[in-house]
Structures are given as C-alpha cells and as structure tokens.
Amino acid sequence: MDAAKATPIKRSRRITKTDIQQFLLRGRAFIALILVVVVFTSLSPQFLNAENLVIMSKHVATNALLAIGMTFVILTGGIDLSVGSIVGLTAMIAGGLINEGIRIDALGVIVYPHTWTIIVISLIAGTLMGAISGIVITRFNVAPFIATLGMLYVARGFAGLRNNGYTFPNIIGRPEFGNTGFDRLGAGDFLGINYSIWIMAVFAVIAWFVTTRLPFGRHVYAIGGNERSAELSGVRINTTKTIVYMISGFCSAMVGLIIASQLVAAHPATGETFELNAIAAVVLGGTSLAGGRGSVGGTLIGAFVIGVLGDGLVMLGVSSFWQKVIKGAVIVLAVIIDQVQARMQERIALQQQQEQM
Amino acid sequence: MSEAQETQTAVMEAALQEDVILRAENITKVFPGTVALDQVTFNVYTGKVNVLVGENGAGKSTLMKILAGVEQPTRGRVLLDGKEIRLRSPLDAVRYGIGIIYQELNLCPNLSVVDNIFLARELAQRGVIDKKAEKQQARELVRRLEQNIDPDALVSDLRIGQQQIVEIAKALAQDVRILIMDEPTSALSAAEVEVLFRVIRELKAHGVSIIYISHKLEELLQIGDYITVLRDGHLVAHEPTDGIDVPWIIERMVGRNPAALFTRKDHKIGDVLLRVEDLTLPRHGGGYLLDHVSFELRAGEILGFYGLMGAGRSDLVDCLAGARPEASGRIFLNGQEVKGKSVAERIAAGFVLVPEDRQRDGLVPTLSVAHNMLLASLNKYMNKLFLQKKKEQQAVDKLISDLSIRVANPQQTITSLSGGNQQKVVVAKGLLTEPRVLMLDEPTRGIDVGAKSEIFEIMSRLALQGYGVLFISSELKEILAMSDRILVMSKGAITGEFTREEASEEKLVAASAVGHGPANSGNHNNGRKNQNGRS
Numbered sequence: 081m082d083a084a085k086a087t088p089i090k091r092s093r094r095i096t097k098t099d100i101q102q103f104l105l106r107g108r109a110f111i112a113l114i115l116v117v118v119v120f121t122s123l124s125p126q127f128l129n130a131e132n133l134v135i136m137s138k139h140v141a142t143n144a145l146l147a148i149g150m151t152f153v154i155l156t157g158g159i160d161l162s163v164g165s166i167v168g169l170t171a172m173i174a175g176g177l178i179n180e181g182i183r184i185d186a187l188g189v190i191v192y193p194h195t196w197t198i199i200v201i202s203l204i205a206g207t208l209m210g211a212i213s214g215i216v217i218t219r220f221n222v223a224p225f226i227a228t229l230g231m232l233y234v235a236r237g238f239a240g241l242r243n244n245g246y247t248f249p250n251i252i253g254r255p256e257f258g259n260t261g262f263d264r265l266g267a268g269d270f271l272g273i274n275y276s277i278w279i280m281a282v283f284a285v286i287a288w289f290v291t292t293r294l295p296f297g298r299h300v301y302a303i304g305g306n307e308r309s310a311e312l313s314g315v316r317i318n319t320t321k322t323i324v325y326m327i328s329g330f331c332s333a334m335v336g337l338i339i340a341s342q343l344v345a346a347h348p349a350t351g352e353t354f355e356l357n358a359i360a361a362v363v364l365g366g367t368s369l370a371g372g373r374g375s376v377g378g379t380l381i382g383a384f385v386i387g388v389l390g391d392g393l394v395m396l397g398v399s400s401f402w403q404k405v406i407k408g409a410v411i412v413l414a415v416i417i418d419q420v421q422a423r424m425q426e427r428i429a430l431q432q433q434q435e436q437m
Numbered sequence: 438m439s440e441a442q443e444t445q446t447a448v449m450e451a452a453l454q455e456d457v458i459l460r461a462e463n464i465t466k467v468f469p470g471t472v473a474l475d476q477v478t479f480n481v482y483t484g485k486v487n488v489l490v491g492e493n494g495a496g497k498s499t500l501m502k503i504l505a506g507v508e509q510p511t512r513g514r515v516l517l518d519g520k521e522i523r524l525r526s527p528l529d530a531v532r533y534g535i536g537i538i539y540q541e542l543n544l545c546p547n548l549s550v551v552d553n554i555f556l557a558r559e560l561a562q563r564g565v566i567d568k569k570a571e572k573q574q575a576r577e578l579v580r581r582l583e584q585n586i587d588p589d590a591l592v593s594d595l596r597i598g599q600q601q602i603v604e605i606a607k608a609l610a611q612d613v614r615i616l617i618m619d620e621p622t623s624a625l626s627a628a629e630v631e632v633l634f635r636v637i638r639e640l641k642a643h644g645v646s647i648i649y650i651s652h653k654l655e656e657l658l659q660i661g662d663y664i665t666v667l668r669d670g671h672l673v674a675h676e677p678t679d680g681i682d683v684p685w686i687i688e689r690m691v692g693r694n695p696a697a698l699f700t701r702k703d704h705k706i707g708d709v710l711l712r713v714e715d716l717t718l719p720r721h722g723g724g725y726l727l728d729h730v731s732f733e734l735r736a737g738e739i740l741g742f743y744g745l746m747g748a749g750r751s752d753l754v755d756c757l758a759g760a761r762p763e764a765s766g767r768i769f770l771n772g773q774e775v776k777g778k779s780v781a782e783r784i785a786a787g788f789v790l791v792p793e794d795r796q797r798d799g800l801v802p803t804l805s806v807a808h809n810m811l812l813a814s815l816n817k818y819m820n821k822l823f824l825q826k827k828k829e830q831q832a833v834d835k836l837i838s839d840l841s842i843r844v845a846n847p848q849q850t851i852t853s854l855s856g857g858n859q860q861k862v863v864v865a866k867g868l869l870t871e872p873r874v875l876m877l878d879e880p881t882r883g884i885d886v887g888a889k890s891e892i893f894e895i896m897s898r899l900a901l902q903g904y905g906v907l908f909i910s911s912e913l914k915e916i917l918a919m920s921d922r923i924l925v926m927s928k929g930a931i932t933g934e935f936t937r938e939e940a941s942e943e944k945l946v947a948a949s950a951v952g953h954g955p956a957n958s959g960n961h962n963n964g965r966k967n968q969n970g971r972s
Binding site: 293294299308311315316 | 505507527528531537543544545546547548552556557558559561564565566593594607
C-alpha cells in the first residue's frame with residue numbers, strides 16, 4: 081500500500097499560493113482565449129454575434145486541422161514545413177481532376193472521376209507526400225527541418241506545374257460528367273454548422289483518442305521524450321515517425337480540399353505560409369518544440385487564440401502590420417510563460433520529494 | 438595468449454555438460470579502428486547469476502548489446518537452448534525472452550512511471566490501452582521492489598535512484614527468461630541494493646537466468662554464481678564464484694597487482710590556500726542546500742569530502758566554481774577575497790571543477806579531443822584576433838603526454854574515447870586554465886580500475902606540485918586512501934572532520950548519517966534528492 085500513500089499527501093494539502101499560480105499557468109492558453117474574446121467583445125459589439133462566430137470558426141478550422149497534424153510531428157521532436165505546400169498541391173490535384181479529368185491517351189478518352197473518388201485520391205496524395213518526407217527523414221537520416229523544407233519547395237513547384245501557374249476556376253463539375261458537388265464541402269452545413277468545423281471537431285476527437293489511448297500515441301510521446309530509450313524498449317521508431325508525417329500530410333490534404341471547395345477554385349499559391357500559423361498554434365497550445373510534451377486539446381485552443389486574435393484585430397481595423405507584430409509577440413510570450421511554468425513545476429516536484437521523505 | 442586459449446576451450450567443454458541456456462560462441466566484433474571482442478565465448482547458466490567483469494573498454498557492454506540485439510556480431514553466433522538464433526533488433530531479443538537493464542538510464546523523462554514500464558508493450562484491449570490494468574500491475578511491481586513510487590509520477594520528477602528502480606521494474610514487467618543487468622546498482626543506496634538482491638534471488642528461484650555486470654567487486658561476489666572476466670576484448674577467466682576473492686578478480690581484470698591501485702606520493706602541505714566562510718545556499722521553498730559551511734584548504738593538500746548523495750558536496754563545489762550565483766558567503770584565495778560570482782571570473786581566479794557528470798557537464802560530445810581540452814582557456818591562445826593553432830597544438834600535446842591520455846589523434850571525436858580517457862580530457866581541460874584549486878567531483882565514477890589508478894596518480898602528482906585538491910567521492914576506500922584530511926557532510930552541513938590518521942570507515946559513515954535519524958530507519962532516505970536538483 082506504500083505506493084498509494086504518496087498521492088493523498090498532495091490532495092490533503094490546503095490550497096496555497098503556488099497551487100493558484102500553477103492553475104493559472106496550466107490553464108494559460110484557455111485563459112488567454114477567454115481574455116481575447118472578452119477584450120474584443122467589449123471593443124466591438126458585433127464580435128460575438130452568431131454570423132461572426134461562424135466565420136471565425138471557419139477560419140480557425142483550417143489552421144486547426146493543420147495544427148492537429150503538426151502536433152503529432154512536433155510531439156516526436158520533428159517539424160513539418162511542407163504542410164502549406166501540400167495544401168496547395170492537393171487543391172490543384174482536386175481542381176485538375178474536376179475540370180480536366182484523367183486523360184487516357186491509349187484509349188483516346190478522358191475519365192472524369194466521381195467527386196468522392198477525387199476527394200479520396202487527393203487525400204491519398206497528401207498522405208503519400210507525408211510518407212515521402214517521413215521516409216527521407218528515417219531511412220536517409222535527413223533532419224526533419226531539411227526534409228520538409230525540400231518538400232515545401234517540391235510540392236509548391238508541382239502545384240504550379242500542374243496548370244502552368246494558372247488557377248483552375250469554377251471547380252463545380254458538370255452534371256453530364258457526374259462530378260458535381262465538390263463545392264458543397266466548403267459551403268454545406270450540418271445542423272447549421274459548416275462542414276469544415278465538423279471535420280475539425282472529428283479530427284480533433286480522433287487525434288485526442290489516438291494520442292491518449294492508443295499505443296501509437298504513447299510511442300509518439302516516447303520518441304519525443306527520449307528516442308533512444310524508446311528504440312531500446314522496442315518501439316518501431318522509423319515506422320512511427322513516418323506515420324506521423326503521413327498524418328500531417330493527410331490533414332494538409334484535407335485542408336487543401338476544404339479551401340479549394342470554399343473558393344470554388346484551385347490556385348497554385350493556396351496555403352502559402354500556412355505552416356507557420358500551424359506551428360504557432362501548436363506552440364501556443366503548450367507543445368514543446370523539443371518534443372514529448374503537449375496535447376491535442378492545447379493545440380486546438382492555440383489555433384483558436386490565433387484565429388480569434390487575427391479576426392478580432394481585423395474587425396477593430398488594426399493595420400495588418402500591427403497584426404503581425406502582435407501575433408509575433410503573443411507567440412514568444414507564450415513560450416516564455418511555458419518556460420516559467422516548467423521551472424516552477426520542477427521546483428514543486430522537488431518540494432514534494434522533500435515532504436515525502 | 439595460450440592461457441586464454443585454454444580458458445576458451447574449457448568454456449566450450451563446460452557448455453556441453455552443464456545447463457547452459459544461452460551461449461555466445463566465438464563472438465568477434467570489429468568497430469572501425471578497434472576490435473571490441475575477439476573470439477569470446479560466454480555461457481549463461483540457467484537460473485544462475487552469471488557475472489561479467491572487466492575494465493571499461495574490455496568489451497562487456499558490447500557483448501551485452503549483441504545479446505540484446507542492439508549490435509550485430511562481426512563473426513560468431515548466439516545459441517539459445519542449443520539452437521542458433523539471430524538477434525537483429527531489440528525486438529528480436531524481447532521475443533526470445535531476453536531483457537536488459539541498461540547502464541545509462543533509458544527512460545522517457547516526459548512519461549509517467551506506468552507509461553515507461555509498459556512502453557512498446559502496452560497492455561491493450563482491442564488496440565486501446567488498458568490504463569487501469571497497467572497501473573495495477575505497475576503498482577504491484579513497485580511494491581515487489583519495496584518502493585514508494587507513485588505510478589502516475591513523471592519520471593523526470595523522480596530522483597536517480599528511483600529512476601533506476603523504474604528501469605528494473607520495466608525489465609521485470611516483461612516476464613523474461615534471461616535478464617541482463619548492466620551496472621544496476623550504480624545509483625542505488627545500500628538499502629535499495631539489498632532489495633534488488635532479494636529480487637534477484639527470487640527471480641533465480643523462478644528459473645530466470647541473470648547476467649550481471651558491475652564495477653563493485655564485493656557486490657559481484659555476494660550475488661554471483663559464475664564469474665567471467667574480460668580484458669581488452671579477450672576472455673581471461675570463466676569460473677564458479679566459490680573460493681574467489683576480490684584481489685583474484687582485480688588481478689585478472691588488470692593483469693597486475695591490485696595493491697598498486699592507490700598511488701599516493703608523500704607531499705608537503707603548505708600554507709592556507711583557500712578559506713571558505715559561511716557559504717550558504719538556500720533551497721527553493723525553504724531550508725538550505727548548504728548550511729553555513731566553513732573550511733580551509735592548504736596548498737598541496739588533498740581534501741576529501743565524503744557524504745551520502747544529496748548531502749551538499751556537489752552543491753559546495755558548484756558554488757565555488759561559480760555555477761550557483763545565488764550562494765552567499767565569503768571565499769578567500771591566498772588571503773584575498775574572491776569577489777567575482779560568475780563561472781568565468783572564478784576560472785580566472787583559479788578555481789576549476791571536474792564535474793560529476795562528465796558526459797553532460799564536462800564535455801561537448803560533438804567536438805574533438807583537442808577542442809574539448811581547449812574550451813575553457815581559449816583566450817590564452819589568442820593572438821589579438823585569431824586562435825594560434827601552433828600554441829594550441831603544443832598545449833594539447835603536452836597534456837596528452839602528461840596525463841597519458843590514450844588517443845590516436847587529438848582531432849578524434851571525444852566520444853570515441855573510453856570513459857577513463859574522457860575523464861582525463863576533462864581534467865586536462867581544467868588544468869589548461871592554470872588553476873590553483875582543483876575540484877574533482879566523483880572523478881572515478883563509472884571508469885575502470887586501471888583508469889582509476891591513473892586518476893589517483895594524477896591527483897597525487899598535482900598535490901605534489903602545490904595545487905589544492907578538493908576530492909569528492911562516495912567510495913570509502915578511495916577517500917581514505919587518497920585524502921590528507923576528510924570532511925564529512927550531511928544535509929548541507931559539515932558534520933565531521935578527520936585527519937588521515939584518525940579516519941576510519943566507521944567514523945565516516947557515522948558522521949554522514951548525522952541528522953538522518955536512527956540508522957536503521959533511513960532506508961529510502963539515503964539518496965534524499967537528486968544531486969543539485971538536476972533531474
């Protein structure tokens with residue numbers, strides 16, 4: 081029973097100043113979110129109306145999806161710079177398939193796949209690009225920063241090559257080809273809430289489940305914490321890491337589809353610099369860039385803070401230059417607070433050890 | 438060589454008669470530049486503790502890595518129950534029921550105790566982790582090891598000894614047939630070692646075969662059934678432990694007389710070099726890590742510091758080295774007060790620390806031997822703007838020969854050296870700063886007998902040259918043999934002072950327990966907190 085005794089010691093303690101500090105620090109992302117919402121609501125009355133909330137959530141949804149995939153990558157101690165380019169390339173792939181179909185020269189025909197098939201093909205393409213990054217990183221021992229930087233350029237290049245730098249306009253398909261309905265992904269809703277928001281919610285729940293309840297999720301954390309230890313324990317490092325980049329690629333492809341559908345057009349520059357927003361959301365949500373520490377929930381809150389901050393500043397008419405300054409400052413501040421909390425936690429752990437003795 | 442060959446044949450024959458579960462046969466492992474193992478045959482007897490000893494670099498760890506599937510042998514084969522098996526990865530080893538507890542702690546600091554114990558072997562129902570069952574089993578394992586560790590605690594919040602226990606629990610959770618323990622006791626207190634030995638005996642009773650590696654030779658004789666000695670990658674002895682004593686082992690290990698281990702030249706002790714007054718280091722959240730410590734060190738004196746882990750010895754030298762700017766108190770060197778508080782100022786004043794954890798605090802693993810050595814004294818080799826290659830080279834060459842560091846080329850990376858030679862590089866780095874006070878924090882930890890002896894010789898020579906040496910060690914024999922005077926610390930205060938003549942093991946131990954309550958109830962408290970609060 082000795083082992084069980086250790087816990088009640090903590091619980092029976094009265095609430096002290098450090099407890100409150102800890103609570104505030106731990107819930108800082110959430111507190112920041114509430115703060116941002118309160119400030120903007122008081123400054124701009126329309127901020128909280130339903131229409132605006134839906135628009136904001138739609139903006140958040142795409143970044144949050146990228147950030148969810150990015151969370152897996154960063155938890156292993158890696159980074160994925162290619163997400164924005166994969167967004168652009170998958171948008172071009174989907175747009176091309178809708179407008180031009182697949183030309184089969186040997187038979188002299190053009191096949192127009194069904195919309196669902198197009199969505200699946202695009203998602204597979206995104207996942208494959210993640211797999212390539214993953215394989216380059218694990219089999220050829222290339223640093224994730226470099227491998228995904230390479231993929232950033234390659235994917236963006238192919239996005240431009242697909243249609244010589246031109247946009248695929250009006251990608252709604254034609255009834256006679258049976259490939260209509262792609263635009264519904266971006267515009268349609270269920271129970272009055274846009275599909276993209278539902279997709280974000282579903283992805284978030286799955287990601288949360290995977291990170292907390294599946295062996296795979298634990299392996300992701302273990303690799304970020306101490307890769308060698310994980311390897312010696314029998315974790316399949318290369319496979320796990322590759323899958324992580326595939327997840328990120330899959331999420332990016334999803335975002336590519338959503339954006340192309342929302343715009344009803346596929347532009348080769350879609351998603352430029354999205355990777356930075358995604359990384360910012362992950363970091364803001366308390367995930368350590370060194371890996372091993374963080375959560376999907378935190379990332380989601382981080383994405384909301386960034387989204388709400390951005391839209392709120394736009395509504396207040398703050399210049400886009402100041403928006404950037406503020407966003408940058410918030411991100412760095414978040415990491416500083418993170419460090420303070422880590423140090424504090426270490427101190428508390430030490431104190432508890434002392435008390436137990 | 439003929440003696441070794443005889444042993445080899447004897448081992449081969451023994452394998453045919455006796456109950457050998459695992460057998461590494463004629464294993465050769467070649468690394469670029471070195472032969473780590475040369476035709477070594479090693480038998481593991483069923484349900485016995487098979488001890489493996491040898492100096493660092495003798496090939497023990499390489500052999501264990503081969504058995505654990507981490508490394509592949511260049512030549513030779515591994516037999517399990519008489520059948521040849523291939524171990525291509527750690528997973529293969531696990532599949533054959535071979536578990537290993539590594540020398541360096543291999544835990545994920547960001548995960549909880551439970552998560553670490555079941556890492557890569559999660560208890561899952563339909564693919565989903567069964568947290569309740571895991572916690573239940575973890576609690577039982579920890580209880581079996583008679584420890585008080587919360588299964589939900591983060592490993593980074595545990596002190597080193599507790600982490601070691603978790604490592605052991607992790608191996609026990611695997612239901613292994615063969616368990617390799619590579620220096621499992623290096624971070625454990627005496628009471629914890631007792632528990633571990635009880636567990637080992639229990640495992641033996643259940644038919645588990647143990648391979649046990651340690652530098653603590655008394656310990657080996659206490660727990661071992663068979664002993665195998667390696668030297669320079671060769672097998673030199675393989676016998677039952679009955680009737681074997683420590684000098685016998687040392688002789689096989691080093692190939693020479695063990696009495697020569699401690700070289701202590703008589704040296705003249707000079708005037709007071711260092712005076713420390715009321716050195717105080719507060720602990721976060723109340724209390725003291727160093728509680729008004731005052732002492733003197735004379736030129737040419739080796740002053741030993743003994744104490745339990747967490748007694749404040751490392752904090753003391755950290756303070757003197759300038760790593761703890763929040764410390765208060767006064768320090769006088771040659772009668773002059775030392776004002777500077779930063780590490781750079783302390784080095785300039787003549788303090789230099791050879792830290793306890795040489796891998797983390799003493800060396801930059803990506804740099805070469807030469808660059809590591811020069812790191813603390815680069816400004817001495819500057820010519821206004823540039824580093825003078827030639828001057829650097831001379832300094833490095835001189836120290837390599839002075840300290841007889843075995844290195845093929847100073848441009849070699851530091852990690853390619855053995856532990857003992859790495860330690861000598863750290864000492865060399867310190868000496869290049871031209872110090873007056875040399876502080877050695879556990880300089881012999883984790884290095885082999887031969888290198889230990891060399892470190893002692895260096896210490897002795899430095900004292901002769903008039904350096905003041907502060908020598909921290911947890912090994913009673915070392916500290917008694919080497920020190921001119923011994924201070925004992927407990928709970929941040931000096932609790933005993935003995936001259937070389939007065940000191941005895943009993944007196945040191947008694948003084949180190951002051952403030953820890955009755956000796957018999959001190960079980961888990963020995964390593965109270967991890968050194969310096971690092972984790």
